[in-house]
Amino acid sequence: EAGVTQSPTHLIKTRGQQATLRCSPISGHTSVYWYQQALGLGLQFLLWYDEGEERNRGNFPPRFSGRQFPNYSSELNVNALELEDSALYLCASLGTSGHNEQFFGPGTRLTVL
Amino acid sequence: SQQGEEDPQALSIQEGENATMNCSYKTSINNLQWYRQNSGRGLVHLILIRSNEREKHSGRLRVTLDTSKKSSSLLITASRAADTASYFCATAPTPGKLIFGTGTRLQVFP
Numbered sequence: 733e734a735g736v737t738q739s740p741t742h743l744i745k746t747r748g749q750q751a752t753l754r755c756s757p758i759s760g761h762t763s764v765y766w767y768q769q770a771l772g773l774g775l776q777f778l779l780w781y782d783e784g785e786e787r788n789r790g791n792f793p794p795r796f797s798g799r800q801f802p803n804y805s806s807e808l809n810v811n812a813l814e815l816e817d818s819a820l821y822l823c824a825s826l827g828t829s830g831h832n833e834q835f836f837g838p839g840t841r842l843t844v845l
Numbered sequence: 846s847q848q849g850e851e852d853p854q855a856l857s858i859q860e861g862e863n864a865t866m867n868c869s870y871k872t873s874i875n876n877l878q879w880y881r882q883n884s885g886r887g888l889v890h891l892i893l894i895r896s897n898e899r900e901k902h903s904g905r906l907r908v909t910l911d912t913s914k915k916s917s918s919l920l921i922t923a924s925r926a927a928d929t930a931s932y933f934c935a936t937a938p939t940p941g942k943l944i945f946g947t948g949t950r951l952q953v954f955p
Contacts, residue, residue: 736887763941765943775933780942782941788941824888831876831878831893831895832875832937833893834890834943836887836889838886838887839886
């Protein structure tokens with residue numbers, strides 16, 4: 733069974749640009765989560781998508797947005813990039829055990845110059 | 846704010862020694878999970894303990910949960926260099942939202 737995949741692995745942008753990060757969940761998983769892990773900080777919950785709908789959102793400004801497609805893959809968009817957006821962005825899909833176990837992708841390292 | 850906080854922030858031990866890391870959380874939980882993160886990579890789920898369980902084992906891992914103290918501990922026995930990673934506890938105070946602790950960085954020297 734293929735795991736959660738994310739692309740690209742690395743992304744370098746300049747301030748003010750937009751970044752698009754992509755995630756494909758494990759086959760059969762319908763919920764996708766996005767987290768931001770800045771250097772020296774823990775994982776911060778960003779967004780939760782389930783069945784194509786945004787279900788919950790972390791404490792991030794509106795320039796962080798995303799969507800989930802009919803095949804349950806997801807996109808995270810970050811507009812008007814700022815230097816502090818530099819971080820590892822992790823995507824996870826929710827297991828089907830009913831215990832909130834999450835399966836993580838390898839992450840996208842976003843660097844804003 | 847973080848739901849959980851891990852202690853210690855960093856731990857260095859020799860191969861063969863045991864490593865213990867602790868997690869404290871703030872609200873009531875249905876379960877508590879531990880994850881491992883190798884340097885700069887995604888997290889791997891290690892073990893889940895339900896709120897009505899006090900102890901759980903998985904291979905060299907032993908997790909305890911004390912809901913009265915809102916704390917959990919992860920013990921790795923007979924550590925190996927490959928155990929070098931960051932370890933996070935996570936809880937779900939509301940459905941669909943997993944809150945991670947601050948993490949413990951474990952370094953195991955050969």
